[in-house]
Amino acid sequence: MANKTQEVGGIEFPFPYIPYSIQKDFMTELYQVLEAGKIGIFESPTGTGKSLSLICGALSWLRDFEQKKRQEEAHLLETGTVPSTDGKDPPPSSSCQETPGTPGTAGEPDWVTQFVQRKEERELVDRLKEEQVRRKKREERLQQIRHNAQLKYAAKRLRQEEEETENLLRLSKEMLAAGAGLEQLEAGEEELVLAEYESDEEKRTASGVEEEEDLEEEHVTKIYYCSRTHSQLAQFVHEVQKSPFGKETRLVSLGSRQNLCVNEDVKNLGSVQLINDRCMEMQRSRHEKKNKAEEEKPKRRRQESMAACPFYSYEQMQLLRDEILVEVKDIEQLVTLGKEARACPYYGSRFAIPAAQLVVLPYQILLHAATRKAAGVRLQGQVVIIDEAHNLIDTITGIHSAELCQAHSQLLQYMERYRKRLKAKNLMYIKQILYLLEKFVSVLGGNIKQNPNTQSLLQTGTELRTINDFLFQCQIDNINLFKVQRYCEKSMVSRKLFGFTERYGAVPLPSGEQPRLAGFQRFLQSLHPGATEAASPAPVEEGEARAPRPASPLMHIEGFLAALTTANQDGRVILSRQGSLSQSSLKFLLLNPAVHFAQVVKECRAVIIAGGTMQPVSDFREQLLACAGVGAERVVEFSCGHVIPPDHILPLVICRGPSNQQLEFTYQKRDLPPMMDEAGRVLCNLCNVVPGGVVCFFPSYEYQRQVRAHWEKSGLLARLAVRKKVFQEPKRANQVEQVLMEYSRCIKSCGQAAGMVTGALLLSVVGGKMSEGINFSDDLGRCVVMVGMPYPNVTSPELQEKMAYLDQTLPRTPGQVPPGKAVVENLCMKAVNQSIGRAIRHQKDFASIVLLDQRYARAPVLAKLPAWIRDCVEVKAAFGPAFAALRKVGLGSACPQQPPLPQCRFSLSFPLSPVSSGEV
Numbered sequence: 001m002a003n004k005t006q007e008v009g010g011i012e013f014p015f016p017y018i019p020y021s022i023q024k025d026f027m028t029e030l031y032q033v034l035e036a037g038k039i040g041i042f043e044s045p046t047g048t049g050k051s052l053s054l055i056c057g058a059l060s061w062l063r064d065f066e067q068k069k070r071q072e073e074a075h076l077l078e079t080g081t082v083p084s085t086d087g088k089d090p091p092p093s094s095s096c097q098e099t100p101g102t103p104g105t106a107g108e109p110d111w112v113t114q115f116v117q118r119k120e121e122r123e124l125v126d127r128l129k130e131e132q133v134r135r136k137k138r139e140e141r142l143q144q145i146r147h148n149a150q151l152k153y154a155a156k157r158l159r160q161e162e163e164e165t166e167n168l169l170r171l172s173k174e175m176l177a178a179g180a181g182l183e184q185l186e187a188g189e190e191e192l193v194l195a196e197y198e199s200d201e202e203k204r205t206a207s208g209v210e211e212e213e214d215l216e217e218e219h220v221t222k223i224y225y226c227s228r229t230h231s232q233l234a235q236f237v238h239e240v241q242k243s244p245f246g247k248e249t250r251l252v253s254l255g256s257r258q259n260l261c262v263n264e265d266v267k268n269l270g271s272v273q274l275i276n277d278r279c280m281e282m283q284r285s286r287h288e289k290k291n292k293a294e295e296e297k298p299k300r301r302r303q304e305s306m307a308a309c310p311f312y313s314y315e316q317m318q319l320l321r322d323e324i325l326v327e328v329k330d331i332e333q334l335v336t337l338g339k340e341a342r343a344c345p346y347y348g349s350r351f352a353i354p355a356a357q358l359v360v361l362p363y364q365i366l367l368h369a370a371t372r373k374a375a376g377v378r379l380q381g382q383v384v385i386i387d388e389a390h391n392l393i394d395t396i397t398g399i400h401s402a403e404l405c406q407a408h409s410q411l412l413q414y415m416e417r418y419r420k421r422l423k424a425k426n427l428m429y430i431k432q433i434l435y436l437l438e439k440f441v442s443v444l445g446g447n448i449k450q451n452p453n454t455q456s457l458l459q460t461g462t463e464l465r466t467i468n469d470f471l472f473q474c475q476i477d478n479i480n481l482f483k484v485q486r487y488c489e490k491s492m493v494s495r496k497l498f499g500f501t502e503r504y505g506a507v508p509l510p511s512g513e514q515p516r517l518a519g520f521q522r523f524l525q526s527l528h529p530g531a532t533e534a535a536s537p538a539p540v541e542e543g544e545a546r547a548p549r550p551a552s553p554l555m556h557i558e559g560f561l562a563a564l565t566t567a568n569q570d571g572r573v574i575l576s577r578q579g580s581l582s583q584s585s586l587k588f589l590l591l592n593p594a595v596h597f598a599q600v601v602k603e604c605r606a607v608i609i610a611g612g613t614m615q616p617v618s619d620f621r622e623q624l625l626a627c628a629g630v631g632a633e634r635v636v637e638f639s640c641g642h643v644i645p646p647d648h649i650l651p652l653v654i655c656r657g658p659s660n661q662q663l664e665f666t667y668q669k670r671d672l673p674p675m676m677d678e679a680g681r682v683l684c685n686l687c688n689v690v691p692g693g694v695v696c697f698f699p700s701y702e703y704q705r706q707v708r709a710h711w712e713k714s715g716l717l718a719r720l721a722v723r724k725k726v727f728q729e730p731k732r733a734n735q736v737e738q739v740l741m742e743y744s745r746c747i748k749s750c751g752q753a754a755g756m757v758t759g760a761l762l763l764s765v766v767g768g769k770m771s772e773g774i775n776f777s778d779d780l781g782r783c784v785v786m787v788g789m790p791y792p793n794v795t796s797p798e799l800q801e802k803m804a805y806l807d808q809t810l811p812r813t814p815g816q817v818p819p820g821k822a823v824v825e826n827l828c829m830k831a832v833n834q835s836i837g838r839a840i841r842h843q844k845d846f847a848s849i850v851l852l853d854q855r856y857a858r859a860p861v862l863a864k865l866p867a868w869i870r871d872c873v874e875v876k877a878a879f880g881p882a883f884a885a886l887r888k889v890g891l892g893s894a895c896p897q898q899p900p901l902p903q904c905r906f907s908l909s910f911p912l913s914p915v916s917s918g919e920v
Contacts, residue, residue, distance in 0.1 A: 013027050015056050019053075023052070026053040029638045030057035030058060045868055050387075051236055054225075054608075055240055062383075219353070225358060226386055227388050236360060237360055250358070253329065313343060317343045317344060324352045325352055359377070383604065383607075384600060384607045400590045432479060432484055439475060443575065444586065467566060470564075481564055591805045593624060601629075652875075656854075661678040670699075676706075684719050692780070697784070697787065698787050699787070708728065708763060723758055725746050729770050739762075748779075759782075777840075784835070789853055
């Protein structure tokens with residue numbers, strides 16, 4: 001499709017087709033927010049081309065920004081003076097400009113101030129000249145790769161020759177290593193022994209960077225785009241490829257080693273932790289082999305069996321970096337390119353970050369400071385777009401909360417095995433960690449020296465403590481947790497402990513220790529609720545994926561210790577005592593996610609928080625932005641309608657059922673048989689008039705199971721099956737795709753063959769696998785039913801503490817509900833909005849949305865629905881008028897402008913059931 005450049009308000013927006021008016025409004029508002037350096041909350045329903053609007057709007061701003069920057073640089077290089085600015089992007093030297101004839105801000109004479117200003121301008125000119133040289137070299141290099149096939153594939157032929165040579169060397173090494181098992185084991189033990197802290201320079205060298213630091217490019221102004229899953233990121237990259245910017249944008253996709261590793265020997269390890277550990281070991285081995293002085297030592301001969309990764313070559317990764325920047329590639333294409341280039345995509349993609357204009361990355365990298373730093377992501381002065389951000393607050397809270405997993409057994413064995421080879425500082429910190437673990441077990445009422453499964457706790461229940469109170473209760477307030485945390489990070493003891501456990505398992509110690517260690521080993525499960533050593537593992541059922549091996553237990557300890565360094569008011573420690581010690585747990589709960597988001601907001605030029613369903617947005621304003629210190633004047637909200645005509649959607653709030661039973665699925669009433677019967681009657685009537693697929697959402701898996709069992713017993717399920725084949729959402733994630741395929745196949749076959757069965761009914765769960773990210777377009781979702789209001793469990797200690805925290809910290813608006821109660825309502829409505837948004841996925845789509853509960857008729861609840869649904873919603877006090885509205889749609893008033901295929905219409909060609917309690 002030909003590109004269409006749209007000019008809106010003097011701004012040109014290249015677009016792959018003529019955009020909708022709401023897309024023009026979206027791009028214009030996005031451009032203005034980026035230009036002003038503000039925080040934007042953007043809502044655009046699925047089916048309105050949100051991704052394309054984000055791409056074309058943001059990259060149009062970046063195009064204009066780079067052009068203005070080049071003009072300013074050219075003026076500065078030509079005149080040697082700083083051009084006047086509007087205050088948005090002052091150059092580094094502008095801070096020293098003073099009015100002539102007045103003393104400087106620090107009281108210096110004018111000539112001193114002017115001298116400093118001229119000096120800074122000269123330095124700025126020199127810096128700009130260097131940047132221009134680097135930019136010119138990069139552009140020439142990429143242009144060569146783009147247009148010179150010989151240069152592009154010459155390296156590939158060279159790599160194939162190197163691969164053949166490496167295969168021959170590997171074969172000879174395998175023959176030589178046949179009798180070297182003992183030497184390999186000893187060499188491996190030396191790998192596990194902790195060294196003293198390495199300096200920053202040594203750490204850089206160990207990771208393969210060495211003397212290449214001076215070749216690192218400056219980070220150009222770029223856009224960081226992040227989303228929740230790799231599939232969403234891949235979809236976004238494909239949209240960039242199809243956009244007018246697909247040929248000229250330098251884009252790089254970031255991911256984990258598990259997604260990007262091309263070394264089959266490493267990738268086959270399966271576990272994320274094992275893959276990370278083996279990768280790091282191979283890097284260290286590479287460095288040791290390059291250090292000639294160390295190779296001369298006799299012990300290095302025993303380490304020759306530890307092969308360096310053949311894909312970790314600086315020269316090859318530089319070539320891979322350039323090929324990444326030449327054209328837009330997703331993760332799968334990046335992996336394919338890495339295999340062809342015999343270069344590591346994980347590190348090659350990181351080398352491409354400085355010169356990239358658009359960096360695509362998952363939530364976990366952007367929102368966690370340590371991970372962000374390790375990946376080479378720099379946010380200073382950059383733009384961040386967070387897509388699918390409806391659960392942003394929960395994501396930040398989850399990333400920075402931690403549950404403790406016991407690691408006492410392995411750590412003690414590790415210390416005993418290497419006591420004579422560990423240095424004093426390492427021994428001191430390991431003993432401190434062991435002491436902390438003993439205190440953590442003690443505060444739960446247990447004894448580290450006894451079997452946790454046989455230890456009954458005198459006190460049971462859940463207890464919440466502030467961080468300081470917990471430290472005092474554990475009697476560890478005199479230990480500097482910051483130093484312990486820093487030691488764990490620098491020494492990488494968790495990785496070495498994991499390697500020790502994988503290699504040796506439970507190693508017998510000197511006589512008298514074994515019974516005690518058996519108890520310690522069982523402590524591995526001691527802080528996971530419900531886990532017991534005595535219980536035999538359940539067999540893996542057919543079709544169910546086996547769980548990967550767990551990560552190092554000490555990594556959970558590191559996470560918990562890091563959480564304990566949070567400010568006292570921003571978190572709580574939950575002590576859960578459940579009868580026996582093996583069922584008890586310690587958990588850190590982050591109450592203020594803004595403390596981690598504040599750094600992102602502070603460093604970035606602008607932040608865009610976008611999603612298909614962002615209502616209610618008050619949580620983002622109050623919990624995230626206001627608490628992060630963002631003023632209300634810097635926050636901009638934008639919400640656009642849908643591209644569908646108003647008569648393509650029929651949202652109904654039904655307050656009473658066919659038998660005039662009031663519909664109110666509160667926790668106290670929803671289990672009553674009359675309430676479940678009435679929900680079944682409503683569904684039977686809906687299934688009689690709605691063709692294709694009907695998706696019905698329940699508040700929980702347990703309630704879904706309970707209602708289905710009741711319908712099966714009462715015969716309602718059989719009546720539903722007359723018109724719709726009934727499917728149920730499975731709990732196991734690996735079974736979801738199969739159910740969806742069967743559901744889709746059933747609807748398609750029913751649409752092609754006339755018969756009594758007109759489609760399928762899918763019983764789903766709010767917050768389940770099918771309530772987010774699943775596309776029920778066209779016949780897959782002609783009607784979405786929401787049974788009740790899915791309020792969270794208000795008796796949960798975590799939620800109660802969160803409500804109390806918000807009541808104390810957020811201001812209360814007169815006439816409004818308290819902040820704590822408001823967050824409960826918002827959690828409920830966010831879940832509702834995500835679920836009902838599964839239908840209406842494109843311009844020609846149409847569907848009905850049925851909300852079964854009279855509480856939806858309340859004005860505050862209706863106000864939290866998305867605007868494009870709220871403006872069309874009809875509240876029906878009785879079922880008769882609601883059913884008549886559906887019948888009216890079925891008679892052909894739907895979609896007069898864009899008539900769908902005949903089998904997609906609501907049809908009344910079969911007899912209607914009367915709207916009564918006697919017949920359904």
